[in-house]
Amino acid sequence: MKVLLLGATGYIGSAVADHVTSHGHEVVELARGNGDRPGRERRIGDLADPDSLTRAVTPDIDAVVHAATPTGDAATDAAAVDALLAPLRGTGRPFIYTSGVWVLGATGPVPAGEDAATNPIPIVGYRPGIERQVLAAAADDVRATVIRPGIVHGRGRGIPALLVDLARKHGTPVFVTPGDHGGEPVHWPMVHVDDLAELYAAVLQRADAGTIWHGVTEPAVPARDLAHAAGRAAGVLAAPRAWPVAEASEALGKAFADALALDQRVTGDAAGARLGWRPRRPGAVADLANGSYRAYEVLGADDGADDAADDDVQAIAALVAAVEHAQQNELPDAFMSLFRTDNPVWTTAHGKRLAGWDEISAFTHQVLPGAMRESTAVYDIERVLFVRSDVAVVNVRQRPIRLDGDPLPDAPEGRPLHVLAKSGGTWRIAAAQNTQVVRG
Known part of the structure; x- marks a missing residue:
């Protein structure tokens, strides 16, 4: 046509x-x-x-x-x-x-x-x-x-981009x-x-x-969750704040503010x-938190295969988001599904070295349930390096937060490093190490 x-x-x-x-x-x-x-x-x-x-x-x-x-x-x-x-x-x-x-x-x-x-x-x-x-x-x-x-949403534009800008302007997601x-x-x-x-x-x-x-x-994504994710895209880690439509109208105009408040x-x-x-x-939350609204380095991608590289970056971002979801919701089986079964290795933030799927699974099922009773963490990609088209190294920033989304400023951050391998079109964790940040 x-x-x-x-x-x-x-x-x-x-x-x-x-x-x-x-x-x-x-x-x-x-x-x-x-x-x-x-x-x-x-x-x-x-x-x-x-x-x-x-x-x-x-x-x-x-x-x-x-x-x-x-x-x-x-x-x-x-x-x-x-x-x-x-x-x-x-x-x-x-x-x-x-x-x-x-x-x-x-x-x-x-x-x-x-x-x-x-x-x-x-x-x-x-x-x-x-x-x-x-x-x-x-x-x-x-x-x-x-x-x-x-x-x-998508391509870093649209109304979600406004949420990112508002988070920067207000210093908190709204x-x-x-x-x-x-x-x-x-x-x-x-x-x-x-x-x-x-x-x-x-x-x-x-x-x-x-x-x-x-x-x-x-069909129905909570606006609070979108705001929280927009805050992360803006580099503003805080619990989302409700912005009454009367206040928002002064900044955005009444008709548009009413639209944003529509359930x-x-x-x-x-x-x-x-x-x-x-x-x-x-999805929109994942796209805001770890997708097109976030700026991070991508190195080593094949310039001649932009669409394929973009798809891989999206898949890698989805995997890191799945790690976060499994950790935040204490889901050991979901967490283990992200590792490849063939001889994965992992070193925890406390220096415990684990080798093989069974050993990592046993440790995860022992420590994860109940670990998030008082606090949890968010995982933000900072850099993706493609060693080959099917091997990638991902730098992640792990920031502790309270259950309401506010940061825990005195808790040590983590710096996970994930080595990912793609097999059968699916990315899995082949090796991982988390290093705690020591504040001097």
Whole structure:
């Protein structure tokens, strides 16, 4: 297909362009200015100029994807959609409109599916009307569909990047809550931007006309957990603090602050069942704590295989996050599953040397249960060195924290060193040593 893409340089649109291209389609950018990207055609159009949009949808365009940021004016956005749809009517060509889960409003305890009634918050108040306008085009032989992304993370951008910036600014992680004291829980439906882009490709290729799809991989991630992870990405280790929406409104504006305080549970299971969508990227908390929002050195990666190296770095970050999870939750079996079975070795922070899977397992099952009654630790990657494509050395900073997330300033830090080996596509710990930091 030759796909006209609005918003191709934006956060979601740039990922959509990458993935649609990887599926063998040709992307044509619709932008307000001149200047083709290498290998990519650009056409000129503006959401405020309907005629320019209609002119851009020429007969050689096989599909249109609208992933541009709305103008904020209902009449302007409705006119833009009409202008884009006009050349598609009677042709059976696809049209995808990007909405969002905020049109659902507060959802209650049961995750909302695509058939849930809309109850938009003010910041997206007119969006349901645009959705209906798009879906109505199915009656005119347009394969019109709507995608509602959750809160998008990944590539170090989006609303989660704001949480990182807020943690730096406040000196502590913060999350917006509707009450004065943070007593009311707030959950966000989340999706990785690259998984979301794969959904666009699936909808473009296989979705029926007149359908809505939720781009959500994690239905309800606690905002407190996201804030805590954002603090770690910012280098701010502290218990998250509730930020009452009244205070947040002064800094962020009321409409946006209300959106961040919205408690939602949303399911995107329909896309997996009906379109074969198979998300595979890290979850939002892991991505914030040890993924694309964290800066650490990666050395020795093959420059000619960037995608493979990125996948390996993500897998290594996920392994370190799994070490942290197993330790924090006192899960000896989960911890041992991260070691390879073939002759692993480990030296503990207290100098105990362990050799072989059985010896390490026996020690872990003896000491881990009950070890986190009063405190635990976080594990942050600082450096990854690829010795070979299947062997990596990882420097980790282990920082003790109280169970509420505040640091234990007088407790010694650890400096774990993990030697990882990849076999059968899976990274495992082959050797590890932890060294305590002695404060002089």
